[in-house]
Amino acid sequence: xxxxxxxxxxxxxxxxxxxxxxxxxxxxxxxxxxxxxxxxxxxxxxxxxxxxxxxxxxxxxxxxxxxxxxxxxxxxxxxxxxxxxxxxxxxxxxxxxxxxxxxxxxxxxxxxxxxxxxxxxxxxxxxxxxxxxxxxxxxxxxxxxxxxxxxxxxxxxxxxxxxxxxxxxxxxxxxxxxxxxxxxxxxxxxxxxxxxxxxxxxxxxxxxxxxxxxxxxxxxxxxxxxxxxxxxxxxxxxxxxxxxxxxxxxxxxxxxxxxxxxxxxxxxxxxxxxxxxxxxxxxxxxxxxxxxxxxxxxxxxxxxxxxxxxxxxx
Amino acid sequence: xxxxxxxxxxxxxxxxxxxxxxxxxxxxxxxxxxxxxxxxxxxxxxxxxxxxxxxxxxxxxxxxxxxxxxxxxxxxxxxxxxxxxxxxxxxxxxxxxxxxxxxxxxxxxxxxxxxxxxxxxxxxxxxxxxxxxxxxxxxxxxxxxxxxxxxxxxxxxxxxxxxxxxxxxxxxxxxxxxxxxxxxxxxxxxxxxxxxxxxxxxxxxxxxxxxxxxxxxxxxxxxxxxxxxxxx
Numbered sequence: 375x376x377x378x379x380x381x382x383x384x385x386x387x388x389x390x391x392x393x394x395x396x397x398x399x400x401x402x403x404x405x406x407x408x409x410x411x412x413x414x415x416x417x418x419x420x421x422x423x424x425x426x427x428x429x430x431x432x433x434x435x436x437x438x439x440x441x442x443x444x445x446x447x448x449x450x451x452x453x454x455x456x457x458x459x460x461x462x463x464x465x466x467x468x469x470x471x472x473x474x475x476x477x478x479x480x481x482x483x484x485x486x487x488x489x490x491x492x493x494x495x496x497x498x499x500x501x502x503x504x505x506x507x508x509x510x511x512x513x514x515x516x517x518x519x520x521x522x523x524x525x526x527x528x529x530x531x532x533x534x535x536x537x538x539x540x541x542x543x544x545x546x547x548x549x550x551x552x553x554x555x556x557x558x559x560x561x562x563x564x565x566x567x568x569x570x571x572x573x574x575x576x577x578x579x580x581x582x583x584x585x586x587x588x589x590x591x592x593x594x595x596x597x598x599x600x601x602x603x604x605x606x607x608x609x610x611x612x613x614x615x616x617x618x619x620x621x622x623x624x625x626x627x628x629x630x631x632x633x634x635x636x637x638x639x640x641x642x643x644x645x646x647x648x649x650x651x652x653x654x655x656x657x658x659x660x661x662x663x664x665x666x667x668x669x670x671x672x673x674x675x676x677x678x679x680x681x682x683x684x685x686x687x688x
Numbered sequence: 689x690x691x692x693x694x695x696x697x698x699x700x701x702x703x704x705x706x707x708x709x710x711x712x713x714x715x716x717x718x719x720x721x722x723x724x725x726x727x728x729x730x731x732x733x734x735x736x737x738x739x740x741x742x743x744x745x746x747x748x749x750x751x752x753x754x755x756x757x758x759x760x761x762x763x764x765x766x767x768x769x770x771x772x773x774x775x776x777x778x779x780x781x782x783x784x785x786x787x788x789x790x791x792x793x794x795x796x797x798x799x800x801x802x803x804x805x806x807x808x809x810x811x812x813x814x815x816x817x818x819x820x821x822x823x824x825x826x827x828x829x830x831x832x833x834x835x836x837x838x839x840x841x842x843x844x845x846x847x848x849x850x851x852x853x854x855x856x857x858x859x860x861x862x863x864x865x866x867x868x869x870x871x872x873x874x875x876x877x878x879x880x881x882x883x884x885x886x887x888x889x890x891x892x893x894x895x896x897x898x899x900x901x902x903x904x905x906x907x908x909x910x911x912x913x914x915x916x917x918x919x920x
Contacts, residue, residue, distance in 0.1 A: 398772065408825055
């Protein structure tokens with residue numbers, strides 16, 4: 375594996391291999407006082423974030439550090455980006471400094487693909503074969519989030535294959551939903567998107583999933599439910615009449631929690647908007663896997679770095 | 689390729705010759721178990737100390753078999769688990785990404801314990817070195833000993849085994865194939881000599897270390913290696 379840009383690039387064996395590595399890394403570090411592995415000693419990992427992030431950036435940084443890579447964080451604020459430097463120039467500059475891996479988050483869909491193409495084309499000039507990881511590009515994909523969701527589902531359900539997973543809410547603006555539909559279907563799950571028609575992207579009929587609009591009708595048959603954040607910052611129009619109306623139709627409250635089979639895991643990629651897509655009591659219920667997802671995120675990102683950087687260069 | 693197993697008889701290679709039969713393997717494991725009991729004084733009055741940690745895949749199988757034998761002979765069960773040296777290897781950058789294997793440290797950990805590392809084949813000593821580093825990140829054992837089913841020589845590091853099933857003088861080009869029913873079709877240890885037919889480049893007697901590592905588990909292949917004893 376040279377880059378991780380899209381879940382669409384992963385076949386079932388590769389995705390399962392990543393999840394197996396993540397779970398073994400978790401087992402290896404379990405109970406250790408010193409959480410430091412020498413595996414990526416001397417490798418340099420740079421996070422390049424053009425959008426705000428807490429969990430993804432910190433999670434990648436911790437993952438790199440626990441494997442002894444040198445991790446450096448670059449955010450668009452406070453870098454030469456604010457002086458007008460192009461994405462290409464910034465990314466090649468970081469490659470030329472010897473970054474073995476650049477983790478990119480960018481508001482434009484496809485940004486990570488462009489950076490990867492530049493990194494490959496100019497590897498001779500920069501002197502470094504830089505691996506690119508997509509940490510979220512616009513409304514396109516967020517592969518490591520899907521991997522950590524799948525890791526959490528595997529833990530909670532035993533396996534993903536044959537399970538029915540509901541993804542609820544703002545699918546239109548959600549790169550998490552797109553990556554999850556691809557990954558979960560690749561792993562053999564049955565995915566149901568549950569959202570108002572205004573929050574579904576065009577072309578969703580061609581996705582490997584079923585689409586439904588009535589949450590109450592779907593809940594009793596789900597093995598797991600994933601709530602999506604309503605992405606107000608990406609909404610520039612009337613997608614639903616009011617926050618209250620959205621919450622009534624698609625929010626997961628205690629009444630709806632009771633409709634789910636007992637113990638059904640509830641996932642949320644975070645950050646949660648409590649009272650909007652998820653009620654506070656549900657977010658803190660034993661079913662909620664939100665913090666387990668965050669924990670698994672570190673191990674999944676360690677696994678991604680291991681698969682990209684530990685072996686011989688391709 | 690999924691079934692490109694190092695243990696299969698390849699073109700230009702003589703069929704493998706048997707070094708230890710199934711009964712020999714059983715006797716050897718029983719003997720090592722007795723030696724561990726003798727050397728560690730493990731028994732009903734002294735059970736708190738001993739931890740057998742196998743190096744997967746076949747070392748972990750051997751550790752479980754040794755633990756079963758020790759339990760049979762003494763009536764008490766030693767702690768048993770496995771340790772994955774992969775993340776500590778010095779040759780990760782020399783080949784495709786290696787799949788990780790199980791680490792299972794028994795409850796109670798290894799602090800202050802007498803750890804017996806168990807592997808199937810000892811050769812360069814590099815896997816043992818990596819396992820020792822993995823152990824030191826897990827805790828601080830009172831002492832560490834090494835038990836192997838086959839010692840085939842060609843050490844590259846100052847490492848020796850405390851318990852050896854069988855010493856086998858080999859050339860670097862030969863392959864030692866350890867088979868155990870838990871991971872293979874039967875028990876046995878085989879030796880395979882390179883054939884008279886022109887060998888692949890790099891598979892001569894001066895073979896570089898990469899030759900021995902090619903059949904290690906790598907990401908994306910389903911095949912388990914028929915032996916991981918090349919550089920153990």
